[in-house]
Amino acid sequence: MTGSTIRLTVAQALVRFLAAQHTERDGVQRRLIAGTFGIFGHGNVAGVGQALLQQELADLDGGGDPVMPYVLARNEQGIVHASVAFARMRNRLSTWACTASVGPGSTNMLTGAALATVNRLPVLLLPSDIFATRAPDPVLQQLEYPLGPDVSVNDAFRPLSRYFDRVSRPEQLPAALMGAMRVLTDPVETGAVTVALPQDVQAEAYDWPLELFDPRVWHVARAQPELAALARALEVIRGAQRPLIVAGGGVIYSEATDQLRAFVEATGIPVAETQAGKGSLPYDHPLALGAIGSTGTTAANRIAREADVVVGIGTRYSDFTTASRTAFQHPDVRFVNVNVAAFDAAKHAGVMVVGDARGTIVALTDALEGWSTSDEYRQLARRVGAAWDRTVEAAYHLGHAPLPAQSEVIGAVNESSGPRDVVVCAAGSMPGDLHKLWRTRDPKGYHVEYGFSCMGYEIAGGLGIRMACPDRDVFVMVGDGSYLMLAQELVTAVQEGVKIIVVLVQNHGFASIGALSEELGSQRYGTRYRQRNPQTGRLDGDLLPVDLATNAESLGVRVLRPEGIDEFRKALTDAKASTEPRPVLVHVEVDPLVSAPGSESWWDVPVSEIADLDSTRQARATYEARKVTQRPYL
Known part of the structure; x- marks a missing residue:
């Protein structure tokens, strides 16, 4: 430290700056960046990783908690989902930063960036980038673009972000961070905010003005109408x-x-x-x-x-x-x-x-x-x-056997949950059924990501939700298709001692798209999880010998395997009563052919205009009849 400056690396300055940022609305202040999720690789382990370690040890040596806690995750897409879910529960007033290594580590965050921006939810992405000096080019995992050597895979974040900057010199960091905080805290502009960090620049030292690290409050105004x-x-x-x-x-x-x-x-x-x-x-x-x-x-x-x-x-x-x-x-x-x-x-x-x-x-x-x-x-x-409420009550208690209907599973979870508990979902048939059938009692009790409807959001999102509100039980509703997309953050929940209740609904395939396929005349083609049948050459053989409950158990999760709706209700009671600080997964098989009550409504998904299949031709006739009711609202 010299006079009014302090010598730090770019990564150390970044961490120190983020720890000093706050939001304020209606007189209440909160930490803007609650912590950092990340996975380290050669692009960030010696930069952001070293800075987070140094900050953590300094805080602990001083007798306090880390001002910028770090959570080791398992999938870069998952960390963005967890951060977005956290931000949604905090009404966009607080979020997490996400750090990833060069190349595939960073591009794994692209789907999460799209989800955040589509849903207008703030998240700070810190993808590592190729060398700014280009001295060792091409480095491991570098995209070589002949028409522009300054282009890297991180440029793919530009159309998915509400703000994008690349810090190619230390002097650029303050302006990049100020711009990032402005967008994160603007309810009109917010979404994914990306600050790309070349790996050599992260480790470069610079004399920073001390006022850069003063506590800063970003006021979230309530715009008044004209x-x-x-x-x-x-x-x-x-x-x-x-x-x-x-x-x-x-x-x-x-x-x-x-x-x-x-x-x-x-x-x-x-x-x-x-x-x-x-x-x-x-x-x-x-x-x-x-x-x-x-x-x-x-x-x-x-x-x-x-x-x-x-x-x-x-x-x-x-x-x-x-x-x-x-x-x-x-x-x-x-x-x-x-x-x-x-x-x-x-x-x-x-x-x-x-x-x-x-x-x-x-x-x-x-x-x-x-x-x-x-x-x-x-x-x-x-x-x-x-x-309609009578319709819901009937759907909750159909008495369907031997396998329950999905509506009965939703009803059992709803009746087992407390008024302030949270249900989370994102993709498949479940979001539509939940939207119709879930009896919401609290403004924060319903958390379905349906702007991007991203398969794999559920478990990572549940982790972020519970971290945002540790006093609420979180019920993650996930189908077998979404579970197979992204279940790794169950390990992070085990690591951090975070209890979420995962209801894994097994229907052996992409049931929602199967139903849509049937409605559109495509006969559920390519949606069932079946083995290849040597007699027909098609995917219409036996069910896959996959045991997702055992998979979850191998990750350190407590697993319950009820059979039938009565046992399922008892398992939910057991799961909610558990005080063990780790996730609980309740595995339940359902009948995928029992639909929830209809909405007397429509969704425009085009049907083939010409086809050899009778099923497709019939679906096209229905489509054309519904299409004429569409209006421009001009």
Whole structure:
């Protein structure tokens, strides 16, 4: 240290800087970067790895906890999923950094980067890069691009990141980090933030100004809507006879669920929920219609079809939410869109109200004092909602044998979980069934990644969720297909003493795509886990002799193997009661041919226009009939 500077390597300065960053919203401060997940290789072991070790030993020698804890993971994609799940549970106010080595270590994070950006969730990626000096080129795992020697595999992060920079000289680090923190803490711009670190630059020393490492607070503002925009929105809402609120993830990230409840009780406008917005109202609220769209409830979709005004709050209107633009069929339907991002607020030619969900809901509530929908409309919402709840109850207790239906497994988990416990899922048939059937009681009780619907998110995400909220049990719902994609972070959970309850639903294949394949006339082709049949030459032989429960047990997980729904319920009770600090996996076989109740809705997946197969031709006829109901919402 000399005067007002301190001599550190680039990696040491990076770690020290990250440990001093905080967010603040509504007067509450939090650590922005809670820690670092990583896997070391030749690209980062002597740079970021050395810096994390040095910081950890200094903190421990000083009698404290590490200010930048490090968690050794097993898969680079998994560490991004865990960090994103952590950020979602912390309402985007805190996340983790992810470090990986050159080449495949770093590119393994690409899928996670896409997931974070699609879902507008903050994560800091620190991929190691090739030598900035190019002295030993080409190094191990280097892509040689003849038209640009400065291009590396890390340039693939550019279109997947909300911010990208490469630190090729120490002097560039402060500006890169400031830019990264700005985007991580901006609810409009946030997503994957990538700072690529050449391996030689990581180890290079530099004299840093001390003020770079002062504690820094990034204020997360609540943007207030323009008064003229509010007035336009109020005019549309006051003219509505059958309005509907579509609550998206922005309601929950803004911590606006109490305000939403007060708003709907004052105005009588019923609420339908997107995947990210599920939990905006408790499932049993009289104006809660549940899930909307292709994976929605018949209650929400009936009201949506007849709605003359749709008030979207914090939603990006994905194709599942709008049932591929067939959900809203009123000939004169209008949209009022409340969103922090103008990009989303402008969708469907809606009246744009750009602002924070909580503040805007309060402003709308105050301005609409004395205005309400009719008693008849409130009663209609209550009736259709109650009818759907009876459908859910029946699906929870079908009594299907010998193997239970997936809906019965969902019901058993729901009834075994506590009000604040969290269910997590991402891909397969389970997200759609959960969206319809899960009875959410807490705004953070439902965690389904359905922006990217990434197979393999579930277990890594469950780890991040439990690290974010150690006082909640986390139920990871995962099918055999997703389990085989990415189960390695079970080892990380064992290592860190993190208890998650993994419900492994075994249906011997990609059941959701199998059902979709059948619906589209492709006869479940290529979706069943079967051996190659020597007689037919096709994958229609015996079930694969794969035991995923034993696989999990070999990773250090406690495994329960119930048979039938009654034993499954007992196993869930056992798993929840366990105080052992390690994951528990409950393996259950289900009948993949028993579907959940239908949504009376549609999803646009094109069918072959010409085909030799009768099944495909019939599916095409159905497709064309549904396609004509699609609307541009202009």
